[in-house]
Amino acid sequence: MSQELSKRSELQIKELKPFLNKWVERVEQPEYIDDDPVLFMHAFQNKEDQLLAGFFAATMAWGRRDVVIRKVRDFLNRMGNQPTEFIANFTDRDAQHFEGFKHRTFKPVDMEWLVKILQSILLDYNSFEDFWSFCYKRASKNERPLMSVFHEQFFRQRPEAPQRTRKHVSSADKKSACKRLYLFLRWAVRNKSCVDLGIMDFMPPSELYIPLDVHVARQARALGLLTRTYNDWWAVEELTEALQLLDPQDPAKYDYALFGLGVDEDGLPEEFVLNPEVLN
Structure with a gap:
């Protein structure tokens, strides 16, 4: 994209609300679960199992959803489908369960x-949510992005972890979009949803950022909600700020609308397209 993209005014953004709300309602349905990695959170009854399974599912959410689902299922099977018990009792001998596992750049190590x-x-911390809560309070106190503090504190637990593993958990300090971490938080924090479980309440849904993947970004640029051409942290901030105009209490719900528009066979209706070159 060599030319500068057009941006909707605040009034023009708000005029999109009925259209995008319709798409949220269309996509955010119970049947969405079966074809999305969020299904692994729904597969468990215990909250800790849900959070740990969800964290791995979101961390591995890279590529086609059907492939991600197959790989996450394989990984959880290797843990006996008891993630909390397996993790709590893990010893070096248990590393053999991961032999032969591979997904993208994820390896057994x-x-x-x-x-x-x-x-x-x-x-x-006694629970994964308590760790998130600690990171959230620390980020707020120091006026830092949550995902910068999360990455920092996550690897502070085991400083000897190899550099290659650190690359699988994003940090806003490195200007990453932190898509997979915010996907996990969408699943775990958004409430009143038939898809997202809303089982953590250490932060309000109003503070969630959009999980920015290439498809969501493409639709957002076509609509004039996003003008930054790189899918980085600044793009996440720009798009989330625009979506907050539509629903300041729940901006992340529009992830469903932008995803749905991206996979719809008919594509984005022409009357809503502000930057048609993005779709070519």
């Missing part, structure tokens, strides 16, 4: 270290 770090978190 990465899964082993993620489990070790989560084990340390459970020991030190």
Whole structure:
């Protein structure tokens, strides 16, 4: 995209609300769950299992959803489908369960270290939510992005974790969009949803940022909600700020609308397209 993209005014953004709300209602349905990695949170009854399974599902949400689902199912099977118990009792001998596992750039060594770090978190904070709450309060106090503090504190648990594993958990300090971390928080924090579980309340849904992937970004640029051409942290901030105009209490719900528009066979209706070159 060589030319500058057009941006909707605040009034023009608000005029999109009925259209985008319709798409949220259309996509955010119970049947969405079966074809999305969020299904692994719904597969468990215990809250800690839900959070840990969801964290791995979101962390591995890279590529086609059907492939991600297959790989996450494989990984959870290797944990006996008891993530909390497996992680809490993990020893070096249990690393053999991950032999042969691969997904994108994830290798057995990465899964082993993620489990070790989560084990340390459970020991030190009693629950995964309590760890998130600690990071949230620390970020607020120091006026830093939550995902910068989360990354920092996550690997502070086990400083000896290899550099390659650190790349699988994003940090806003590195200007990453932190898509997978905010996808997890959408699942775990948004309430009053038939898809997102709303089982953590350490932060309000109003403070969630959009999980920015390439498809969501493409639709947002076409609509004139996003003008930044890189899918980085600044783009996340710009798009979330625009979506807050539509619903300041729940901006992340529009992830459903932008996702749905991206996969719809008919595409984005022409009357709503502000930057048609994005779709070419």
